Amino acid sequence: DHVVVAGFGTTGSEAVDELIARGTDPRQIVVIECDGDAAARAEALGCNVLQGDATRDATLEDVKLSRASAMIVAAGRDDTSILITLTARHLAEKLPVSVIVKAEDNELPARQAGATTVINPVSFAGLLLANSSGSRHIANYITDLASVRGSVALNERAVTAQEVGKPLAAIATGLGMRIYRDGKPYGFTDPECEALQPGDLIVEVVRRTRPA
Amino acid sequence: DHVVVAGFGTTGSEAVDELIARGTDPRQIVVIECDGDAAARAEALGCNVLQGDATRDATLEDVKLSRASAMIVAAGRDDTSILITLTARHLAEKLPVSVIVKAEDNELPARQAGATTVINPVSFAGLLLANSSGSRHIANYITDLASVRGSVALNERAVTAQEVGKPLAAIATGLGMRIYRDGKPYGFTDPECEALQPGDLIVEVVRRTRPA
Ligand SMILES: [Ca+2]
Ligand SMILES: [Ca+2]
Numbered sequence: 001d002h003v004v005v006a007g008f009g010t011t012g013s014e015a016v017d018e019l020i021a022r023g024t025d026p027r028q029i030v031v032i033e034c035d036g037d038a039a040a041r042a043e044a045l046g047c048n049v050l051q052g053d054a055t056r057d058a059t060l061e062d063v064k065l066s067r068a069s070a071m072i073v074a075a076g077r078d079d080t081s082i083l084i085t086l087t088a089r090h091l092a093e094k095l096p097v098s099v100i101v102k103a104e105d106n107e108l109p110a111r112q113a114g115a116t117t118v119i120n121p122v123s124f125a126g127l128l129l130a131n132s133s134g135s136r137h138i139a140n141y142i143t144d145l146a147s148v149r150g151s152v153a154l155n156e157r158a159v160t161a162q163e164v165g166k167p168l169a170a171i172a173t174g175l176g177m178r179i180y181r182d183g184k185p186y187g188f189t190d191p192e193c194e195a196l197q198p199g200d201l202i203v204e205v206v207r208r209t210r211p212a
Numbered sequence: 213d214h215v216v217v218a219g220f221g222t223t224g225s226e227a228v229d230e231l232i233a234r235g236t237d238p239r240q241i242v243v244i245e246c247d248g249d250a251a252a253r254a255e256a257l258g259c260n261v262l263q264g265d266a267t268r269d270a271t272l273e274d275v276k277l278s279r280a281s282a283m284i285v286a287a288g289r290d291d292t293s294i295l296i297t298l299t300a301r302h303l304a305e306k307l308p309v310s311v312i313v314k315a316e317d318n319e320l321p322a323r324q325a326g327a328t329t330v331i332n333p334v335s336f337a338g339l340l341l342a343n344s345s346g347s348r349h350i351a352n353y354i355t356d357l358a359s360v361r362g363s364v365a366l367n368e369r370a371v372t373a374q375e376v377g378k379p380l381a382a383i384a385t386g387l388g389m390r391i392y393r394d395g396k397p398y399g400f401t402d403p404e405c406e407a408l409q410p411g412d413l414i415v416e417v418v419r420r421t422r423p424a
Contacts, residue, residue, distance in 0.1 A: 003345050014338020019345065070345040098344040098351065100337055117344040117351045124340070125312055125333035126226020127358040132310040132329040133215050133231065133282040135368035137392060139310065139329045141415050142358050142366065146339040151399050152389075154354065156347035175387060175400055177364075177417065180349060187363050188387055189419045203353050205389065207401045
C-alpha cells in the first residue's frame with residue numbers, strides 16, 4: 001500500500017513534500033529517479049529510492065507497482081511521462097495514476113495512455129491568474145483548498161451508514177460540495193443530494209484546527 | 213476599467229482565454245508583448261495589443277495602467293516578471309497585480325515588489341498531484357472550481373443589505389465558504405460567520421447552469 005513517484009524534479013518533490021505534510025510515512029513513498037542528486041534528496045527525506053528508468057517494465061516490477069495504492073508521474077518531459085503511464089497501466093490495471101503534462105496537446109494522449117488524473121501546470125496557472133484578476137481572495141482560497149496547510153482542505157470519503165437517507169447539507173464533518181453516485185457527479189443543489197445512498201462518495205470542505 | 217496582461221506566452225494566453233470565457237470583452241484586455249508572433253495571436257482574439265517592453269514606465273503609462281482594474285504578469289522569466297511588478301506598483305499604488313513565479317525562492321521577492329497574488333505553477337501542480345494520490349476526484353474538483361467551465365465556480369462578492377445579521381450558511385446564491393471582515397478571513401465554522409456584517413466580503417461556491 002505504497003505510493004510510487006516517478007520523477008523527483010521540482011514538481012515530484014513538491015508532491016512528496018505535500019504527501020509527507022499530510023501524514024504519509026516517507027517509508028511508504030517509493031521514488032524512481034535516474035538523476036543521482038535528485039535521488040539523494042529523496043533519500044534524505046526518508047523515502048525509498050530506486051535509481052532507474054521508470055519507462056521499463058523491470059523497474060516498475062521492482063517497486064511492486066501492482067501492489068501500490070497510487071502512482072504519481074512527473075518525469076519532466078511529456079513523452080517520458082506518457083510512456084511511463086502506458087507501462088504502468090499495462091502492469092497495474094486499476095492503479096490510480098496521476099500525470100503532469102506540460103503541453104495541452106498531450107493531455108488527451110496521457111488519458112489514452114491510462115492516466116486517471118492529468119494535470120497541466122501552465123493551464124492551471126492561467127486559471128488562477130484569471131480568477132485573481134476579478135477578486136482578491138479566490139486564488140488564495142483555491143491554494144488553501146489544495147494544500148494541507150492553511151485553514152481548509154478538501155476531503156473525499158464514503159458515505160456512512162448513519163448518513164444514508166439524509167441530505168448532503170446535513171453532514172456534520174464538513175461542507176458537502178458534491179457526491180459521486182455510480183461514478184457520476186452531483187452538486188449540492190441537485191435533487192440527488194437530498195437523500196444520500198449507500199455507496200455514495202462525498203467531496204467535502206473540512207476545517208483544519210489551525211486558523212487561516 | 214481594463215485588464216492589463218504583461219506577457220502572452222502559454223500562461224498569459226491561458227489566462228486571457230479564461231477571462232474571455234468568463235465574459236470579459238476582449239477589447240477590455242490590453243496585452244503587452246514584445247514577441248511579434250505572440251502579439252499577433254493576442255490581436256486575433258480581439259485584444260488590444262501593445263508591442264513593447266512592460267518593464268518600462270513609458271510602456272505601462274501608454275496602456276493607462278493607473279486606470280486599469282487589474283494586472284496579470286506572466287513574462288516567462290521571474291526576473292522580468294518581478295521588475296514589471298515593481299514598475300507597475302510604483303505607477304499604480306492600489307492596482308491588484310497577480311504574477312507568475314517559477315522558482316519558490318522568488319515568491320517572497322515578488323510579494324515585496326508589490327504583487328497582491330503570487331502563483332507558482334510548479335508548486336501548485338505538486339499540490340494537485342498529492343491530492344490526487346489519495347482520492348480520485350479532488351484534483352478534478354479543484355480544477356472545476358478554478359475554471360468557468362464545468363458545474364461549479366468560486367465567486368467573491370460583497371454582502372448585501374438583506375443578508376446583514378443572517379448567518380453565512382443562510383445565503384441563497386451559493387454555498388458560503390469564507391468571509392473577509394476588515395481584511396481577515398473567517399471560515400464557515402467560525403463564530404464570526406453566524407451574523408454577517410456590512411462590508412463583509414463573501415467567498416461562495418456557485419452552481420453553473422451547465423451540468424458537470
Ligand atoms: Ca489548506
Ligand atoms: Ca467550473
